[in-house]
Amino acid sequence: MKLTVWTYEGPPHVGAMRVATAMRGLHYVLHAPQGDTYADLLFTMIERRNHRPPVTYTTFQARDLGSDTATLFKDACASAVARFQPQAIIVGASCTAELIQDDPGGLSEALGLDIPVIPLELPSYQRKENFGADETFYQIVKALAKETPRTARPTCNILGPTALGFRHRDDVEELTGLLSDLGIGVNVVAPLGASPADIVRLPAAHFNVLLSPETGETAARWLEKTYGQPFTKVVPIGVGATRDFIAEVGDITGLPMKIDESRLRLPWWSRSVDSTYLTGKRVFIFGDGTHVAAHARIARDEMGFEVVGMGCYNREMARPVRALAKQYGLEALITDDYLAVEAEIERLAPEMILGTQMERHIGKRLGIPCAVISAPVHVQDYPARYSPQVGYEGANVIFDTLVHPLVMGLEEHLLTMFREDFEFHDAAGASHHGAAAVRPAPQPEEQAPTSSGGSVVIWLADAEKELRKIPFFVRGKARRNTEVFAQGKGLQEISIDTLYEAKAHYAR
Amino acid sequence: MNAPVLPAGGGCRTAPVLKERGQREVFCGLTGIIWLHRKMQDAFFLVVGSRTCAHLLQSAAGVMIFAEPRFGTAILEETDLAGMADAHTELDREVDRLLARRPDIRQLFLVGSCPSEVIKLDLHRAAERLSVRHAPHVRVLNYSGSGIETTFTQGEDACLAAMVPVLAETQARELLVVGALPDVVEDQMLSLLAALGVGPVRLLPARRIDATTGVGPNTVFALTQPFLGDTHAALERRGARHIPAPFPFGEEGTTAWLSAIAAEFGVDAATFAAVTDAPRARARKAVEQASTALSGKSVFFFPDSQLEIPLARFLTRECGMTAIEVGSPYIHDALHGPDLDLLPAGPQISEGQDVERQLDRARAARPDLTVCGLGLANPLEAEGLSTKWAIELVFTPVHFYEQAGDLAGLFSRPLRRKSLLHLEAAE
Ligand code: SF4
Numbered sequence: 001m002k003l004t005v006w007t008y009e010g011p012p013h014v015g016a017m018r019v020a021t022a023m024r025g026l027h028y029v030l031h032a033p034q035g036d037t038y039a040d041l042l043f044t045m046i047e048r049r050n051h052r053p054p055v056t057y058t059t060f061q062a063r064d065l066g067s068d069t070a071t072l073f074k075d076a077c078a079s080a081v082a083r084f085q086p087q088a089i090i091v092g093a094s095c096t097a098e099l100i101q102d103d104p105g106g107l108s109e110a111l112g113l114d115i116p117v118i119p120l121e122l123p124s125y126q127r128k129e130n131f132g133a134d135e136t137f138y139q140i141v142k143a144l145a146k147e148t149p150r151t152a153r154p155t156c157n158i159l160g161p162t163a164l165g166f167r168h169r170d171d172v173e174e175l176t177g178l179l180s181d182l183g184i185g186v187n188v189v190a191p192l193g194a195s196p197a198d199i200v201r202l203p204a205a206h207f208n209v210l211l212s213p214e215t216g217e218t219a220a221r222w223l224e225k226t227y228g229q230p231f232t233k234v235v236p237i238g239v240g241a242t243r244d245f246i247a248e249v250g251d252i253t254g255l256p257m258k259i260d261e262s263r264l265r266l267p268w269w270s271r272s273v274d275s276t277y278l279t280g281k282r283v284f285i286f287g288d289g290t291h292v293a294a295h296a297r298i299a300r301d302e303m304g305f306e307v308v309g310m311g312c313y314n315r316e317m318a319r320p321v322r323a324l325a326k327q328y329g330l331e332a333l334i335t336d337d338y339l340a341v342e343a344e345i346e347r348l349a350p351e352m353i354l355g356t357q358m359e360r361h362i363g364k365r366l367g368i369p370c371a372v373i374s375a376p377v378h379v380q381d382y383p384a385r386y387s388p389q390v391g392y393e394g395a396n397v398i399f400d401t402l403v404h405p406l407v408m409g410l411e412e413h414l415l416t417m418f419r420e421d422f423e424f425h426d427a428a429g430a431s432h433h434g435a436a437a438v439r440p441a442p443q444p445e446e447q448a449p450t451s452s453g454g455s456v457v458i459w460l461a462d463a464e465k466e467l468r469k470i471p472f473f474v475r476g477k478a479r480r481n482t483e484v485f486a487q488g489k490g491l492q493e494i495s496i497d498t499l500y501e502a503k504a505h506y507a508r
Numbered sequence: 509m510n511a512p513v514l515p516a517g518g519g520c521r522t523a524p525v526l527k528e529r530g531q532r533e534v535f536c537g538l539t540g541i542i543w544l545h546r547k548m549q550d551a552f553f554l555v556v557g558s559r560t561c562a563h564l565l566q567s568a569a570g571v572m573i574f575a576e577p578r579f580g581t582a583i584l585e586e587t588d589l590a591g592m593a594d595a596h597t598e599l600d601r602e603v604d605r606l607l608a609r610r611p612d613i614r615q616l617f618l619v620g621s622c623p624s625e626v627i628k629l630d631l632h633r634a635a636e637r638l639s640v641r642h643a644p645h646v647r648v649l650n651y652s653g654s655g656i657e658t659t660f661t662q663g664e665d666a667c668l669a670a671m672v673p674v675l676a677e678t679q680a681r682e683l684l685v686v687g688a689l690p691d692v693v694e695d696q697m698l699s700l701l702a703a704l705g706v707g708p709v710r711l712l713p714a715r716r717i718d719a720t721t722g723v724g725p726n727t728v729f730a731l732t733q734p735f736l737g738d739t740h741a742a743l744e745r746r747g748a749r750h751i752p753a754p755f756p757f758g759e760e761g762t763t764a765w766l767s768a769i770a771a772e773f774g775v776d777a778a779t780f781a782a783v784t785d786a787p788r789a790r791a792r793k794a795v796e797q798a799s800t801a802l803s804g805k806s807v808f809f810f811p812d813s814q815l816e817i818p819l820a821r822f823l824t825r826e827c828g829m830t831a832i833e834v835g836s837p838y839i840h841d842a843l844h845g846p847d848l849d850l851l852p853a854g855p856q857i858s859e860g861q862d863v864e865r866q867l868d869r870a871r872a873a874r875p876d877l878t879v880c881g882l883g884l885a886n887p888l889e890a891e892g893l894s895t896k897w898a899i900e901l902v903f904t905p906v907h908f909y910e911q912a913g914d915l916a917g918l919f920s921r922p923l924r925r926k927s928l929l930h931l932e933a934a935e
Contacts (some may be wrong), residue, residue, distance in 0.1 A: 001588050001598035003554075003606065005580045010563040033622045035536020035655030038564045040883030046567075050890030052883065059532045062625070062656040076531065083864060095558035096622035096656070099589070124558060125586045 006358060008313040008336050008376055012122035013094045014039050015132025018215070019140065020090060021053040021163035025195035026140070027086035029077045031069070031097035031104050034059040046379050047164055056080035060097075070102045077108050081115065087196040088144065089113070090136060092120035116196065118143045128336075130214045130288070130314050133162055137191050138218040144196055145223070148204040154253050155185040157205040159223075159231070160216025161192035166291065166375040167389045168192055171211060174388035175236070179209070181259055182249060191215075203227040207252050211235065211390070213290050214314060236390045237294035238398065239266050239302050264392040266399045270302060278304055281406070282477060284350040285310040286333070286341055286359055287374025289317020291389075293324050295354050295373050295398075300328070302395070303402060309333065309348045311341070313356075338362070349476035352405060357381070368476075369405030373398075457486050458493045466496050481506045510767040510780065512760050512825075515852035520834075521845055523857050530862025533883055534812060534837060535899075536655030537663025538619065539568045543903065544667055545578040547688040550614040550716050552606065553579040555653065556599065556631060557621030568899070578613070580606070584623055595629055596637075603638055607646060614645065614717045617667060620652040647717065649674065659837045661735035661813045661902065664688060668712055672742035675712070678722030683769065684748065686712045686739055687732035690905040697732075697756075697908055700766060703783040706773045712739075723748050730769055732756060732907060734847070735814035737840045754846045755818040758826045758912045759791035764846070787909035794913025795826050801920040801927070803828035808875035810884065811835035811861050812898035818847045819879070819901070819915075820855065827916050831855035832873045835866065877919060894922045 009015075013030060020028040021043050030036070037057050043049045058076045060069045081089060091104040105119025118139050122132050137160075158175055161168035169192070176186050187205035188198045202223060208231035210220045220231040230252050236245035250257040269275065283305045285295050289312040299305040311333030312321045318334040325332035333344050338358045345353060345362055353359045353370040357378050363370030372381050373389075388394040459467070470478050478499070485502035486494050538561055541553045555561050562581035582602050588595045599618075607613060616638070618631045635650040642648065651670040653663040668686065683706055685697065694711070701709050710721040723729075725747035731740065734755050744750065753768035754761045763784060770780050807829050809816040816836045823829040831851070835858040836844070848857075858866070863884075870878055871891065878888055878895045885895040896919055906915040 001556075001582045001584060001595065001602055003580050003582050003602050004559075004562050005577060006566055007559060007562050009559075011559040013560075014563065033536065033655030034532040034534050034659060035538065035564060035622070036560060037533045037883060038535055038539075038567055040533070041881075042567060044884070044886040045882050048886060050886055052887045057531060057533075060656065062654075065626070065656065079864075095560050096626055099623060099626045123586075124560070125584060125589060128559065 004337075006338050008338070008356065008358060009129035010039070010042075011095055011124050012127050012129060012132025012135070013092060013120075013124070014042070015129040015134070015215070016090065016092060016120055016122060016136040017043070017053055017055055018129070018133045018162040018164050019136045019191045020055060021049070022161065022165075022191040023054075023194050023196075025087040025197070026054060027080055027084050027089045028053075028055045029073070029080050029089055029091045029104070029108065030055055030057050030094060031073050031092070031102060032057045032059070032094035033061070033096050036094050036096075043163055046377075047382050048379070049163070053163075054084065054086070056084075058097075065100065069097075069100055070107055073102055073104055073107050074111060077104075078111055078113075081113055086115065088116040088118060088140075090118045090120055090140065092122055093124075095124035098124050116143055128314075130316065133215040134218050134316075137162075137216060138222060140191070140196075140199055141202060141219040142222060144199040145202045145227070146200050147227070148201045150206055151185070151187060151204050153185055154183065154255060155187040155205045156249075157187050157202050157208045157223075157229075158189045159208050159210050159220050160212030160214070161189065162212070162215050163192070164375065165192070165212060165215070166288075166373075166377060166381075167387060168212065170386050170388035171390045171394070173386070174391040174393050175209065175211060178236070178242075178246075178259075178391045179249075182246065182257055183255060184249065184253065203229065205229060207231060207249075209249075214288050214316070235290055235294060237291070237394060238298040239264065239392075239395045240297055241294055242391055242395065261392065264395060266302060266392075266395040269396075269399050270304065275304075275403075278403070278406070281305045281352055282308045282348075282350045283352045283354055284308055284345055284348055284359075285373075286312070286353070286355045288312055288314050289321045291374035292317075292321060294389075296324060296328060298395075298398060299354065299402075303399070305352075308350050309344060311335065311344075342366075349480050351474065351477060352402075354402070371401050371405050373401070457483050457491065460493055460495050463494045463496050463499050466499055478503070510763050510770075510784075512754070512764050512850055514849060518853045519849040520851040520853055520855065520857055521841075521848040523848075523853060525839065526856055526858040528858060528860040528862040528865070530860075530865065532659070532837075532861045533810070533863040533881055534861070535568060535660040535881070536564070536622075537653035537658030537660065537666055538564055538621065538655075539660055540653065540663030540667060541565060541579045541619065542569050544664060544688055544713070547691075548615065548713050548715065548717075550612060551578060551617060552610060552613045552615070553617045553619055554603065554606065555579070555581040555619045555621055556624040556629060557581055557584065557619075558623045559583055561621045561623075578610075584627075589627060595627075596634060599634055600638065600641070603642075603648075607642060614647065616642075616646055616648045617670070618648065618650040619663075619667075620650065620654055620657075622654045622656050625652065625654050625656060647674070661733070661815075662738075662837075664733070665736045665738045668736060669738040669742045671712065672723065672739060672746060675746070676720075676722040677746075678724040679726055680708070680722070680724070681726040681728075682708050682710050682722070683773070684710045684712055684721065684723060684727050684729040684743070685732060686729055686736055686743070688713055689732055689907060691715075693905045693907050693911060696910055700783060700787075700908070701769070704766070704770055704773070704775050704779060706769055706775065728772055730765065731843065733815075734818050734843050735838075737838065737843060740840075740843060750842065752842065752846055754821065754850060755815075756907050757815075757818050757915060758822040759788055759795060759909060760826055760850075761818060761822060761847075762791065762908050762912065763788060784909075791909040791912040795916045798913045798916035798920055799827035801923045802877075802916065804830075805876035805923065806830045806832050806873070807877045807879065807919075808832045808870050808873060809834045809836075810863075810866060810870075810878070810880035810898070811837045811858070812879070812881050813902050814838060814844075815898075815901055816879070817844045817851065817857075821847045821851045822915065823919060824852055825850060826912075827919070829877075832875050833858060833866075833869060835859070835861065837861070877923060879919075894926055896922055 234245040236242040482502040631650040638648040651666040727748035754764040756762040756765040820834040833856040
């Protein structure tokens, strides 16, 4: 038993819904009580879909338990097939139905339907949403894909984009364009937009592009093993990753890779002098493993930030994220407990967070700007405008995303110079945000003495006062650096001199 | 004098009810925690359930309330499902931890879910054990918010019904007002009752545990929410007597509700008029302004919160709408009867749901406004039907005179919005 308030991932059957809702011509019959229908709103409200998810819930009640929930399931299944006329159905149980062990797979098979019936076994008490999506997609591919001759021209499938995915809609479009520039056609995109008939002809492609390892990797591996389709390992998010991805596609296809980079703006935007202020910004990165890995590289190599911490909530990605963190001299935080993430952010006091909706809330509470880079996200992170993450346009979009929450170049200096100005004080935040967009942290600086790392360092009153003159967006860093510096010197107290000695020490 | 005029063509109380027992598209009772935990400031709601339950609470809340909310889910894991003794020890441990971290908590509700009920985890026994363990500082109660037992607002009903047996016994003649209301509305109600000279007035739920809410044979009680059937029964078992009345939505509903109480407490007509005339006039004016877009339009209710019948009464009688279908998850004559009496005959009254068939009926009827849950709203909008999501009606202050205009506004906004948007070319 584990006490939870907010969760990064829903239960595994929500992952199955992400696949079903992404597809056309597929229906999901879910053995579940009525309350589980809340999941529809994830798609219709948060993602603003204009169709109901293709899900029929049996909505059994307590009074059905003693009698015949199995008949209820069979009836629901038969009437869903009659009403929606799907090309195939997936059937399964939510957490409650898993306990009553009605065996949706066996029951639906007994109906003798003339369409493929794909049973799902999703252990609700062990696994979560991403697993559910990955496993569901794999089962669908395994059940439906058929030996098909390879297309004459070089083609690939794009695997992994789902409903409720982070920017998957636009990533598919950008990726399709990029591949087309490289002379490669797209055979099928799946699950997003695919019908069961499309899944059948997956093996016609020469290789697979794995856009979202979280939701497509098991299927990609199975297709590699069964139909000899290699799949790409690099997810093209960021400039370097996109270039690596193109090279990887070249290796797989043996084709010469020529690409026009004239639309790519991130490198110049990052080199231009206004961006000097980005140098060494301390960032903390948290989200799903794929986006975290991509953003670690972008942050360090393409934005010139300093990555001070990273981690992911999906255990399936723990190993690669741990290995990556090591390369950055860090230890990865692998947890789905947002309180642990919050504590880590508080400890590290970064200048910016790259995270999910959870970190956005944490950042709000701690007064740290946050850019959202990974699911789960709220309705405002499903933008109307085109905003991919992959490829060259994705890199441009990400540059803007990461810069937007920060105080801009010259403005930073002005805030320092005129910090006594009553209208231009630091608590007012960045000028391009609403009045309340960035708030200073709820005064942790008032609580001298501060204890960090076991020993206690006392801020003398005048040093504390001086610290408060430092603009809010660097104050956390100044405080931390000074404390570390003082501890290193074995000092018990921090005076104004200590503060400035530390400043000189860390100057770069 | 203040009795509402019955409809000339008869009401709906004896109209045939279409009873549906098919698939439902409604939240479960856990959802009530979202507003109950705000209302009871010293209470914590601990759901014993699955990741689904935690995800429902997070999603239904819409936006996460990031000040640490006073609710949480103890998620059952594979190990808990294996042996029962285990689950109780685990629960004790989680509760100890929680109460150690939150010394401000005085009432703890263990909330049952579908998984906890299917594995027959006895939360009543757990609550008794934990009550002894944490007495006198914390009182532990249990109720079910599970989807196999409760729909949406029935969660509040189950919670309040669980509190009734532990209310102090009193012989005093008191008015007990039952149902969680936003504080601002509750204050308005209390000042109206005070002005009428009705009292003492007690509240269930009270904002804090120490409030002097008692119950006994001389208690009379009024309900402010139409979904409190079990609480109604529990209070009657304690000897209290219900004052039946239409629910206090709109000017007419509020007046009828207050006048039923006034009659019970012998308030004279002059006092009643002195207290209510001004707010009645204000409410009428506000409704009139807010309902211009509603007049002459038709409305179709999907079953959701059990507010449907009183709201249909308000929309048809005060806002000039016609009801096509009024669906409610459950209909209790003792609670809904007075509103059904006033609802002009005509609409199909339906109880329960078969969502696909009901969607077919709505599509065929093409109502001007469809009141439905969050899962259905955007898909119906995409089909060209204007919708009002029902959950807003339980999250927004809508009771009594001063909110009557806001209530009409909630329904008229989708229609006004539709008439404001012009996306076609100018030509
Ligand atoms: S319907 Fe049951 S399992 Fe689903 S969220 Fe509600 S209590 Fe939990």
